[in-house]
Structure formats: structure tokens, C-alpha cells
Amino acid sequence: MSEAPSSVFGQTITADDVIRTMSGLKGWEDRYRQVIQWGKQLPVMPDALKSEQVTVSGCESQVWLVCEQHDGVWTFCADSDARIVRGLIALVMAAYNHKTAQQIQHFDMDEYFEKLGLIAHLSPSRGNGLKAIVEQIKQITAA
DSSP states (O other): OOOOOBOTTSSOBOHHHHHHHHHTSOHHHHHHHHHHHHHHHSOOOOGGGOOGGGBOTTOSSOEEEEEEEETTEEEEEEEESSHHHHHHHHHHHHHHTTEEHHHHHHOOHHHHHHHHTOGGGSOHHHHHHHHHHHHHHHHHHHO
16 A cells, blocks of 8 residues: 655655554554544644535534645645544545545555554444545545
8 A cells, every 4th residue: 555655744654654553552542542643733724724615524523625636646634623533534634645536546445444443443423424534535536
């Protein structure tokens, strides 16, 4: 799953880095804390960008997603009003940010989350919200 690094957190992090970090943690509580930490490192979206037009539907919490494409590479800015959701967004950004549409479309997000061991521990509504974020990114980048 090698890919170009993302500077989502003010540092360089890839999906492979996320998998490596998470696989070194013991138990769900440690993983949960790590996801929260990544969420805290996610840049805060300016309020001026938060509007109804960029709200992700299907999420239990408020989630905003802004996408831009420059020279064939996609950049995302996303935020949520829930700490765990910010962390989950950070995981998605590590996989998708600064990638081409082709890389995004071919990235196996189900396999990624399986390796992270997260989905089984999320409530059904959180899992559905996470899928809604991924699907919105895939739809936008496929256009």
C-alpha cells in the first residue's frame, strides 16, 4: 500500500505509517487513544469553509469536507465536531490526501480499516458515517 506521504498532521504520515503504529498498540483502548491523538493533530477547518454545501450526509456527527485538485493531485480539508470522528478523518486523510484520482479509486479502504482493527469497535452509525466520508471522496474524485 505504498503511496506518497501526506502532510495532514504537520508531519509526513502515510497509510502504511498508520498501519505500523496501530499494529504496535495493544488492545482497543490504546488504538482509540491513538486515533484521538491523530484527530487532535488534524488541522482545524476555518469556520468560513464550514457550510451546508460541504457537509457530509450520513454522519451522526457534523462533518465538513472540502476537496481541491491541482495538477492531478487531490487535497482535502475535513473536520468534525466529534473527537473520535476527527481521528477517523485523520486516518482517511493519511490514505487519500495528496493522491491522484486513480490512486484514490484503487486504494482498498476496507482492507486498510481491517488492518487497523477499528470497524468492529465502532458503533454502526460511526461505521456508516466513516463509509459516507470515503464514498463522498470517491464520488468527487471519480468525476
